[in-house]
Amino acid sequence: MAVTDPVDSRLLAALAELGKAAVHELAAKVGMDPREVAYRLVSLSGSGLPLLVGVESDPNGLRAALAGAPQQPPNQQVPQPGPQQRPPQPPSPVHGAPSGAYAVHGTPSAAYPVQGTPSAPYPVQGVPSGAYPVRQGPPPMARPPQGPPPRPQQPMRPPPPPPVDPVMSTWGPPQSASWARGDEQMPGAPKAPVPNRTGRTGDVLPSEGLEGEQLTVQLLEVQDPADFLFSAAGYRLEENERSVVVHTEVVNRGPIPFASLPDNFLELITADGKAIGKAPVSLTSRPPHKIGVQPGETAGGHTVYVLPESTRVVSVRWSPRPEPDERTITWAIED
Missing domain, CATH: 1.10.10 (Arc Repressor Mutant, subunit A)
Structure with missing residues (x-):
């Protein structure tokens, strides 16, 4: 074909x-x-092409993941069919077990009740069904101690207060409201600065990768339209289409390597809020991004987009994952 x-x-x-x-x-x-x-x-x-799409797995890992499935008790005797009994049916596969395992015949469909076990818990003898009544009136007087009256003792100094636990002073006693709301900062405590996630063309914005990589991304240029670059690379646009080229630069400022493609989720945002993903093409005159940014490394590249000629682009959005989250950064495109 x-x-x-x-x-x-x-x-x-x-x-x-x-x-x-x-x-x-x-x-x-x-x-x-x-x-x-x-x-x-x-x-x-x-479709008939000489192409085989396969999948590999770790058999031991899969069996370990399925180990939580209910197992039938071993060494059960298979009952012999009598004159009035039906012959045993062929074994059926056990759901949740690896392929090839069969259920053992003769196993009861449900657990047998233990003889002598009550169907409901017995009430404890001697324990009242409700709360004890509160005794009305003053408490009974204590009996005077027998023997000679004690000598008057000198007044003792009160013991010093125990040292304050820093955890208790910060979070409050367990099971209290201050403990449950311990995620809130204490009054007067300085709040951590919120990084700026928005900017304009040329701004350097901070973000993080999925593994905690400390990154900064700079939007250097948005070339709209870029039809001549697209045609020079040997590609052809359809009628009423245009191409856009975006130049970005990523710096890894942390100790963790960034192992993804830097512009994998770099998108154009239109005036009606829709996101346009990159086109699977690269230009010879504008080299694309390469996979991975090592600690301390600066990586740049160009991303190509193909969109309707009448579409108005208002911003560029970068994110480490397909759906935007708190790490997403956005540049507004100046008209």
Whole structure:
């Protein structure tokens, strides 16, 4: 069959170059989402291409994950069919167990009741069903002690107060309101500064990766339109389409390496609030981002977008994951 989709053609060309690769490795090579790569590979495999999409696993790990499934008791005797009994049915697979395991016949469908066990708990003898009545009136007088009256003692000094537990002074006693609301800062305590997550073209904004990587991202340039760069790289736009090129730079300021593609979730935001993801193309004159940013390293690259010619772009958004969260940073594009 002939492959007409340019994205499928680029994906198959990269796979032909690698020969054999995992889905996430192939997705990183072509700069696409691994879920979209897996979907396209399965569709292409079913269309008759010489392509096999497989999956590998750790059998011991899978068995350990399924170890919590209910197991049938071993060494049960299989009853022999009598004249009025039906012959045993073929064994059926046990749900939740590894493939190939069968249920043991003769096991009861439910636990047998223990003989002599009451169906409901017995009430404790001698314990009243309700609260004890409160005794009305003054308490009874204590009996005077027998023997000679005690000698008058000198007044004792009160013992010094115990040292204050720093945990108790901060959080309050357990099971109290101050303990339950211990996440709130104490009155007068300085609040941590909230990092600025918005800016304009040229601003450097801080963010974090999924593993706690300390990053700063700078939006250097937004070239809109960039049709001549798109055509010079050998690509062709459809009617009423335009291309946009975004230049960003990522700095890893922490000790943890950033292992993802820096512009994997760099999106254009339109005037109606919709997000436009990057196109799976790269330009020869504007090199793309490479995977990974090591501690202390500065990595730059260009991201290409294809969108309708009439669409108005108002901002650029960067996030370490597909859905925006508290780590998402946004640059407003000046008109």
